[in-house]
Amino acid sequence: MKKLDLERLSLKLDHRALRLTYPDEVEYLLPDQVFHTDKDAYLKRQSYKQFISAPLETRTLGKWLRCLSAYQPEYQVLPKYRYPSAGGLYPVQTYFSVKPGGVNGVEAGLYYYHPLKHRLVQIQVGHTLPDELFGFKHKQIVQQAAFYIFLVGKMDAIEPIYGEYSRDFSMMEAGYMGQLLMEEGTDNGIGLCPMGHLGGIEKYRDLFQFDDNHIFLHCFIGGSISPEQTKRWGSVTDAPKSEDQVNSLTEFLMQKLPYYMVPSLFNILDSIPLTVNGKVDREQLSSIQGKNVGLFREIALPRTETEKKLIDILQEIFQIREIGINQTFFELGGDSLLAVRLLSRIQEIFQLELSLRVLFEKKTILDLAKYIDVLEGAIEFSGTEAVEEGAL
Known part of the structure; x- marks a missing residue:
């Protein structure tokens, strides 16, 4: 961490x-508090940071993407969607980067999801976005992923009506779509990890065949998940x-x-x-x-004579056998009374009078040993100088 x-x-x-709420404010207790224990509803919308190696089946992918598809009601001119959009304009497009072997029956490459036809339209064959795009931190998730999803705003589909607010409304729509994709994905054995906006994505605009009206809004990493993963928070290996x-x-x-x-x-x-x-x-x-x-921490054994003497003193004080020079007095459970005992034993063994402040400043036993060595060296050096001056 x-x-x-x-x-x-x-x-x-x-x-x-x-x-912030205050005791004098009126509050009404709402009924049906049981939702706090209904964890399945919350598990459906969790982010997945581990995917299993099994590729997605085309049938599964199609069933899942139905949540973004348009429905044409009888006697209606315009289609209906399961998520809202400003003015019913639906400017946000969905693109897939399918990795090699990620989806059975679908070649690796870039695709546009057509919500009216409910089809993946191939844009680039074999061209997939590099794993490095997502940064080193997400390396493991990216390597296990089957695909990436990009939600892209088509600004000329909304700007004539909403002008400067078009991007804000498109971002809201991408949020609605993301929520729907995550919850429906769990029911179909598909996990998603939201990535937000990727700074390096702009240089790949030509691969998507975008013009100046397209803007990247949101991104997900996706792949297959096991039924066990949908019943717990996170993943065992991630914890x-x-x-x-x-x-x-x-x-x-x-x-x-x-x-x-x-x-x-x-x-x-x-x-x-x-x-x-x-x-x-x-x-x-x-x-x-x-x-x-x-x-x-792994116990670091003493090497010098000073370190060995300090370890002996601390073992005596704390009645602990295994103490390393990379540990600290307070980490071992030291307090003010034990500090007095330690300083007293140091004065007895090393003939040095140290202040309590030294224990706060010299954090590890190794630091304290080095400090004592420096003091002892300075005292010996001063003593030698005095003899030589007297001889002169």
């Missing part, structure tokens, strides 16, 4: 989009290990907090309890028993 991911998670947990989560959280907090305030133990929960106002329920949170996970 990277710094940006942690900041995004922090922002999500703040629930800033929820309006980070507890140790990785803790290490990432620790690194993130070290940039935000004084080192001595960074926790050495985390309680991993399945979910965060919320109040009726959508805020974190701290009272309930304190009573929940989760999975306690500490900071995980």
